[in-house]
Amino acid sequence: MNNDEIRIKMAEYTVSKPPHVLVTLGLGSCIGLALYDKYLKVGGLIHFMLPYSNGKKNTAKYADSGIPFLIEEMVKIGARKRNIVAKIVGGAKMFNFGEENSAMNIGKRNSEAAKEILKTKSIKIVGEDIGEDFGRTMRFYTESGKVKVTSYKREDLII
Amino acid sequence: MNNSHINLNEIKKDALKEVGNIGAGNAATAFSEVLDRKIEIDVPSVEIIPLEDVSTITGSEEDHVAGVLFKVSGEAPGKILFVFPSSTIKYLIEVVMDKKIEPEDMGEIEISLLKELGNILSGSYLKSIGDMTNLNMNQSVPGFSYDMAGAILSSTMISASSTGENVLLIETEFMDGEEKIEGYFFFIPQVESLSIILKSLGLSGDE
Numbered sequence: 303m304n305n306d307e308i309r310i311k312m313a314e315y316t317v318s319k320p321p322h323v324l325v326t327l328g329l330g331s332c333i334g335l336a337l338y339d340k341y342l343k344v345g346g347l348i349h350f351m352l353p354y355s356n357g358k359k360n361t362a363k364y365a366d367s368g369i370p371f372l373i374e375e376m377v378k379i380g381a382r383k384r385n386i387v388a389k390i391v392g393g394a395k396m397f398n399f400g401e402e403n404s405a406m407n408i409g410k411r412n413s414e415a416a417k418e419i420l421k422t423k424s425i426k427i428v429g430e431d432i433g434e435d436f437g438r439t440m441r442f443y444t445e446s447g448k449v450k451v452t453s454y455k456r457e458d459l460i461i
Numbered sequence: 462m463n464n465s466h467i468n469l470n471e472i473k474k475d476a477l478k479e480v481g482n483i484g485a486g487n488a489a490t491a492f493s494e495v496l497d498r499k500i501e502i503d504v505p506s507v508e509i510i511p512l513e514d515v516s517t518i519t520g521s522e523e524d525h526v527a528g529v530l531f532k533v534s535g536e537a538p539g540k541i542l543f544v545f546p547s548s549t550i551k552y553l554i555e556v557v558m559d560k561k562i563e564p565e566d567m568g569e570i571e572i573s574l575l576k577e578l579g580n581i582l583s584g585s586y587l588k589s590i591g592d593m594t595n596l597n598m599n600q601s602v603p604g605f606s607y608d609m610a611g612a613i614l615s616s617t618m619i620s621a622s623s624t625g626e627n628v629l630l631i632e633t634e635f636m637d638g639e640e641k642i643e644g645y646f647f648f649i650p651q652v653e654s655l656s657i658i659l660k661s662l663g664l665s666g667d668e
Contacts, residue, residue: 312615313513328522328611331619351512351619358625363513396616397530397604408620437612439523454525454565454608 307441310334313363315348317375320445329392329438331409333365333416336389336442336449337372337425344381345444346372352408353415365415373423388420389429389449389461391440398435409433429461469629469655474507476662477631477655481505483593484586485633485646491585492635495578496556500642503634511627515618518632519544519645522611525564529579529605530617533587535598537654537661540621541583544610544645550575552641564607576603586648594661621649629655 310316310326318324324347326334337346348368355364361371377383393413413432420427431438431451439452451459469477485502492500516522527550531541545553550564554571562571580603587598606613622628631648650658659665 311513312516328516328609328615330609330612330614330616332615351615352625394612394616396606396608396613397528399532399601399604406620409616435606437609439609 310347310349312349313351315346315362315368315372315375317344317346317372317379317381318444319344319379322444324442324444325440327439329440330394330396331392331407331412333390333392333412333432334438334440334442335369335372335416336391336440337376337386338389338442338444338447339376339381339385340387340447341385342380342382343444343447344376344379345442345447346376346381347440347442348372350412350416353411365412365419369416369419370423373425384424387426387428387447388416389442390416390427391431391438391449391451391461393432394434394436394438396435396437431459431461469507469509473659473664476659476664477507478505480590480593480658480662481507481631481633481648484590484631484648485635487589488582488586488646489635491581492578495581496553496642498556498637500635500637503636505631505633507629507631509627509629510618512615512619512622512625515628516611516615518614518630519610520546522609524610525607526610526613527564527575527605527607528613528617529576529583529603531579531583531603532601533598533650534601536596537594537598537650537657539648539650539654540617541586541600542613542617542645542647542649543579543582544613544647545575546643549642549644550607553578567607572605572607576605579603582646586646590648590658594658596657596661618649621651623652 355367393409529543635644
């Protein structure tokens with residue numbers, strides 16, 4: 303692991319600037335959302351677990367409470383809201399039982415919630431690697447805004 | 462009990478540990494018979510774990526493991542998950558199929574073997590819990606994933622938690638004496654099932 307890497311665990315977030323690389327490991331149905339101001343080179347990454355908080359306060363755990371919070375924290379360290387774009391990773395369905403309805407698919411509900419919330423914040427999604435049935439590790443390079451997705455079933459993907 | 466916090470006193474925890482002990486003891490016997498070698502179990506632990514901590518309970522998030530998952534339906538619904546590390550997968554395939562293979566190269570047949578082992582273990586676990594509690598419980602067909610432990614554990618536990626806050630695990634570790642076989646067995650009853658199981662053991666569900 304390189305010294306510039308900052309690990310973000312489940313239900314956590316971090317905002318940072320170059321040369322830092324924001325890393326989150328083993329995303330399954332969770333989402334890793336990278337937000338980036340490419341002009342001012344400010345990045346933020348959140349690893350949220352569930353779509354809606356129903357008023358609960360643990361901000362980074364849920365999409366609806368975490369994403370607006372992440373935007374505010376980026377602005378606090380110098381990002382401009384209108385510059386921010388998004389990349390979404392994760393939201394897989396790790397086990398397939400065939401018969402399920404989509405209400406049980408937490409990964410899909412997480413991706414949909416992220417997209418909906420980003421839309422209300424007028425943040426454009428410029429890259430995504432979501433769904434399917436495998437785990438993902440993501441590395442978000444705040445220098446370039448690129449995100450590298452590593453999974454055991456597939457070659458590394460840069461988005 | 463149907464709120465964000467699961468509360469259990471020591472007596473109830475001990476009762477659930479006993480459930481885990483009897484279930485896993487019988488599963489270990491079945492496992493020993495299939496493999497024709499002695500499989501032991503650790504003393505089960507009953508833990509209430511915040512969801513944000515579940516992805517590292519078997520080791521690092523990025524360790525490659527096999528997960529065999531069952532949905533439990535009936536009077537006390539929940540989930541059962543087996544986790545086998547890569548070294549154990551290799552060894553199991555070698556012992557049962559007389560074949561050396563890296564877990565990355567598993568095909569349908571090897572995956573079927575792991576599913577079937579999961580099936581046998583989970584079946585004997587549930588049967589012994591059923592006999593003990595007189596509750597009727599059935600398992601689904603197995604779901605299978607070979608992937609990063611963090612992805613398997615977090616996805617399983619998040620969807621098993623009805624509170625979105627924490628999850629109650631009755632966890633047992635399996636091993637042989639030679640460090641060739643290791644595995645984790647998790648029984649994750651739904652919050653509502655806890656009081657049903659406890660009541661069937663003569664412990665009132667409400668505090």
